[in-house]
Amino acid sequence: MERITANQGQSEIKGGVPVLQMNKVTKMIKGKAIVNQLSFEIGRGEIVGLLGPNGAGKTTTIRMMTGLIKMTEGDVLVQGHSIRNDFKQAIAHIGAIIENPEFYSHMTGLDNLLQYVRMSDGISKSRITEVVELVGLQEAMNKKVKAYSLGMRQRLGIAQALLHSPKLLILDEPTNGLDPAGIREMRDYMRKIAEVEGISILISSHMLGEIEQICHRAVVIQNGTLVRVTRLGAEAQTEGEVALTVRVDNIAAAQAVIQAEDGVKLTGADELHSELNIRLYDHKVPELVAALGAAKVGVYRITEHKQSLEEDFLNWTGGNRIA
Amino acid sequence: MRKFNLLVLNEWLKIFKKRSFFIPYLIAVLFQAMIAYISHSFSPDSFPSAAAFIKEMLLPTGLGQIIAILAIIGTAGIVSKEHSQGTVKFLLIRARSRTAILASKYVTVLLYALSLTVVTAASIVISGILLFQTGGGETGIADILQSLLYGYVYTVVYVTFVFMVGVLTNSTGVTIGISMFAVMMDKVVIYRDFYKYFLFPNLDLSIYRGGTPPLPGMTLGFSILMLAVYMAVFLLAGFLVFRRRDVA
Incomplete structure (x- = not known):
């Protein structure tokens, strides 16, 4: 049963090397499987929703993808590079916001971005301007982050995730805590990013309406196992x-x-x-x-x-x- | 190497951009000025020369302890604050290894401790020259540099200890608490032979300068070896835990 659903998930990829491959990823904590043999793929330019009720293992899955927590079994391949054995190559293709975007609040938006510029290879000055313009934060760059609203921090979060031109953008609960205007803004950004930057996006959420509106596919998990992969708008x-x-x-x-x-x-x-x-x-x-x-x-x-x-x-x- | 230097620059900027950055330096400078003024006004005979004053003040028994305390406060949060503020998530999803990131933090706290030591030492030299008799006495420049070195060693061992505790506990408050307790206890000597293998009696290398060692069997070489072993253990524990930790 598990295998069938997993294969079904893989066969829906349009072709070419998948940007992300989850390969039977398992996380055991104290003998309990938080995420169990999870496999799915994300193709080039796809927007995929990761759905599941509270406690289904969405955030754990995303933290394993980004190397924040170690997986017990299995592997995650990003552009063919293993997060386990080739972390630096693999993570270079990922931009992510995990839960709320947290910055060094005593520093300005620009100082914060420069922190991440120094931690990546080959980001040009023009790229910073480009990303800042994309999220529309030109005016706020020299303000300290503690003066930012949640929406602005969310936008700065997107900016830091896009700086190194990743192939895959991972957003964990991107609309959490945003007001309706902020949610809508976020959605517009995501569409824009997928078009302008041509990158794949993985969004984890339990806000089904959100997922339905922007995603091409949804991966549904529960109790850490894959329930099904569904193509949205296909029925x-x-x-x-x-x-x-x-x-x-x-x-x-x-x-x-x-x-x-x-x-x-x-x-x-x-x-x-x-x-x-x-x-x-x-x-x-x-x-x-x-x-x-x-x-x-x-x-x-x-x-x-x-x-x-x-x-x-x-x-x-x-x-x-x-x- | 350039990549690593940029990581150190990042860490330095995080400290430097705080509005409270200059306060520890100010405290150290004012504190030594106060001590210099008091000893100059009330017991002018306690230091025969400026050099003697400078030599004494730089030791762990003088201002060295204040420098260590200030460095401890600066070090305690460098890892744990990333966790409590949630910034650790953005920090660790970069194309840099966790080892490199933690090493850059360690180098930064060493630099911070050095800058505190240098600024304090400079201000001690200035007050010494202003308030005490220059020239004369038996104390020379070599003694002063030795005191500076011993003071810095004392601070560095503490900073390394605090760095490890900070990684292990992930809590700035607990780290400062444990470290302050250690600073207060480190002058207490238990007169048993096994105690020489503890960290505390080996911390102040200046005890070997002419005086008798606190416990029989202790020598300068022995203490340096003990400090090296302890520092290696602290660093090993810190790096192992930081590399393997799940960031929740």
Whole structure:
């Protein structure tokens, strides 16, 4: 079962060397597996969400990817370099913000960035200006970081992660603690970065809406094991079928009409709101509406019923119990 | 090597950019000026010459202890503050080994201790020349340099100890507490033979200058060897733990 899901994850890569390869990564703490045999890949230019309920092992996974904590078994390859045995080569391709971005608050934004410039190889002066402009912090560069808002620190965090032009950007809970405007700003930055810099992004979050809006794929984990890898926005195209919710005045009559109609599946009924959930082919919709009209069933609303990532997520992880 | 120097520069800037950077230097300078003034005003005969004053003041029994305390306070947080502020995450995800990062921090605290020693020594020399009789007496420049060296050795051993404790405990407060306790206890001598293998009686090398050793069987060479062994153990423990630690 585990193997099948893992392979499924790998086969979805578009081709070429994956930017990141997680290879049966395991972390044991006091005999308990926090992360267990986790394998997935991230291709070039992909935005991937790492999803899971609280305590699923998201942050542990990310800390292992960045070498902050040692893995018990398995390996992480970044552009083919092992984090275990070839750390300096591997980490040079990663830019990351892990949990909240924390800086030396008694120093200015520029001083902080210069710290990281001195710790990487071959970052030009123009690159600093470029990155600062990308996150729009030109005005704040000479202010001390303690005067920064959380949003500004988040942006400085992105700047420090992008300085050395990494191939993979890892963001752990990037919207944690941000207000709605900040969240939206963050999302725009991520899109911009993926386009402008052409790099892969891994976002860990339990904010499903966020993931749904920007990611190409989602890797769902629970209790440290892979639950599934899913391509986002792919379900809508399945077989040309649509799921609709219809609100009617007479639910019994409508049910009768729908059952009589060929190729329309009744998937659920909500008596309270007198709504019916149905599945049918696109071209069948006008026929159904005509049939309902002929049977004198009043139709108030027809809305597309999209299974949201949230519902899928709760299905996969079996509700919101905290592991 | 250039990469390593840049790491040291980084660490130095983190200390230097603090607004409180100059305070330890100020404390050391004012403290020695106060002692110089008091001994000049109330017991002018205690130091026969400026050189004798300078020689005594530089020792661990003089201002050396103050320098050590100030250096301890500066050193205690250099690793643990990175953890408590959360900046360690950005520090360790760079293309530099943990060994290089910790080594750059160690070199920085050695430089910091040296700068404290040099500034204090310079101010001691100035007050000595201003307040005491220059020339005469038996004390020469060699004695002064020896005192400077012994004072610095005392500070460096402490700084190395504090550096290790800071890595092991990850807490600035606990580190300062343990170190201050050690500084207060290090003058106490337990008159048993095994005690000569402890760190404390070996810390002040100036005891071999003419006087009798605190415990039988102790020599200058013995003490230097003991200090070297202790420092190697401290550094080994610090580096091993820092390299292997999971940063949560």
